[in-house]
Amino acid sequence: MLPCRVALLICFLGSLPALSGCVLAPPGIVEEQEKLAATGAAFEIPQELRELPELPLRPSWQDMLCRAFLANGDLESAYFNWKGALIQVNQAAAWPNSRVALSYSYMFSRENMKAWDRMTISAGFDPSMNLQLPIKVEAAGRVAFEAARETGERFRTAKFDLQRRVLNAYLDLALAAERARIERDNINLLKQLSASAAARAQAGAPLQDLLKVETDSELAKNNLRNLEAEVRAARSVLNGLLARDPNAPLEVAGLPPPRSVIRDDARLIAIAVDRNPELAALARQVAGRQNAVEQALLAYLPDISPTFSVNGSISQTVGAMVMLPTTLPQIQASIDNAEAMVRSAQAVIRQTEKDRAASFVAALYFMRNAERQTSFFHRRLTPLVDQLLNSSREAYAAGTVAFADLIDSKRTYISIRRLVAEARIERERRLAEIEAIAGVDIETLGRPALIATTEPQPVAPQYKP
Template sequence: MKASSGGMRMHVPRSLLLLAALAIPGIPAHAQGDAPLPHATAVTAPTTTATPLGADIGGLLDHARNTNPSFAAQRAETAAARERVDSAGALPDPNVQVELMDFTNEMRGGGTTLVPGRVGETRYRFIQPLPGWGKRELQSRTAAAKAEQATAGLDAAWLDLALTIKQAWLRYYAADREAALARETLALLGGLEEATLARYRQGLAPQQAVLRAQREITSQRLAQVGIEQRRRGAVAALNGLLARAPHEPLAAPGEPSALPAALDLAALVARARAANPALAADERGIEAARLERERTWADRYPDYSIGVTNNRPRGEDQSWDLMFEVMIPLQQSARRAREREAAYMVTAADARRAATGSRLAGEIGAAWANFTSARETQRLLRGTLLPQAQATRDATRAAFETGRADFDAVLEAERQLVDTRMNLLQSEVEARMALFEIEKLVGESL
């Protein structure tokens, strides 16, 4: 919305000119719900999709899931953990030995050679190591638990990335709406300047009022520079999360979904304990630590090897040997240390899960308090302070028209209304920030 100086120089009476300059509408008060704030103009990239990139959070999340390099690395590590499940329970690779007996041929009166079949005797031996009973199954189960832990960690990493994107988009949204409010304020100040100039020419206002209006216009333009800088920074941050160039344009942010009227803290904590992926990762970590402890205990029992040997004496009939080998677990001190290590790892995993649960409850409580406070602030601003500021602005305009109020009173009334609208925007941003944090902690959208 812009005030046109050319339109205000049309052939209309001075009184109508003043009324037209002051008749800039504000945001209407709503008893319930979230009132939409004005949009700021943004440069949008050509697109063929129904929702341009940047207009809402959903499109950004879909784009980031496929393009964010950090999440791609986490996804590849999770896939690698899954592949380790099949190999964990596999048998060790066998060994093949070739033994050359009497390679100097002293017993047969020949020369030294390393060619099989030309020495005194050639032995071909095949050896297959065999882990003790149950060890392979424990290794497979441990790898499976670690793969599930990695999968839960991937879900937690996505929630962290989604929260970062939501917060960046919300800063983009706030800067866009601040820019719209700043443009409306600048248009209002332009109208007040014209009206004050008209009254000054008629001797009804001092020169200081004109200078004050011009100074306020300059201050508002400086404020617009800061707002635009924040907007560009938000766009660069979003593009960085989407693996795009910092200067690539985004569509103007649309209106987000309505905020819930209230949230139940006890229900949120219960949902977090049931669905939070970080807590699920700790649960899988406990299972993996316990299985690793069982596998360490299984090292008290020996491993085995079997072997088959083909003996080929030169010039004689070949024969076969069967070998059975047992590993003797003599290193008791080392094994006991590994068992104590595994037991401590189980204790650490249990403590880590408890710490995560306590942290989740505390963070949910803090975010819930922020959300509740911001929603109450919104209710008071929208239901009480905003209508009061609008009524004060309208009364001051009428008094200014009849000469019963000076320029400073009009400017102060308009400033209070703008500040109220900015506070309303800020409380909305705070409520959404808290809601996004809660969604991350409970592991789902609310």
């Protein structure tokens, strides 16, 4: 039967696997891991096995966002950065942080001794790496956890930035296509004016009217070719964001209907400051650096590495190696540096909060102004220019106005149609910018009041990765 002390040594060695599996994880890590798993389930599928949703010829902006979120490499990289940062929390919070060192020696002697008494078995921790106190490991885990949460907010920033870029590319294509449609209508209108001018010229009217309308017609045809080139370029950019062939067919069915937004601007501004992903990331950075100050202060505590040895039946020893914090200037420098980093991060977050609030308010002003212009054009100008063009055509046919007045009326009509399209697209651009700054989908803010336009305002669900 082995001596009792040897049995104790075996029990100590048997407990080492349990010690190696201990992680002093900070509170909240389980929730963060669940959030990661719910967000990135699609990214865990290898790219070559991932099935991207096929797009119809005229997809909605929700269809485009769905595909972009699954296909974009930058967003996928941000997800795995988040995942890697969370894994590092377990690495930083693992205890014991030092490896177990086992040693064995056998004494050769002419003395009449049992073989067991000639053996010395020792167990301790790696002397090249101090065994830190659990409180120090917990502090390191909190620092790593805040860094992981910051990386999670960076992922959210990347998501909304991609959403803004896809929506802007979609709006670029919609506006280019609308301009091309307006120019085609302009060419058709010029054909009608040309026929009228030709008939009047045959009746003895001045030939200059016919030459003028034909000149405008040729210029309009050239402008249409330029606009069609813009449509192809915008389609290529959007296809690139959707991980498709640049020349893949893709069309938009007219201008997108305006998305609904709540009327409470004060609430929107409060949400922008509260949920901005960049500000949230900086807040995690500040928290992490504050934890780093605490970690640096804990360096004043000594580290203790226990040892245990058995020398046959002759002696059994329990000891400890104490690592005293003698590098006081280095410790103090670490504390001062950590405090300076906290002050730096606090200054950055104060300035960023002001900058983002100013950018949000500016984007909100532009969006509300675009809404005002759209409403104004629909209610006031569009009916007026329609009436102006119709009355000018009738008056020209009756010979009561000059052809130059008719051409001016036509140009005013086309200009107003362009302004209406640009105002509507500008409003949607600013809305995408507002979402990116606030880090929130407008559709998630409850039942909004409809903006004042003559068209219906559907509320479409927002896809989230």
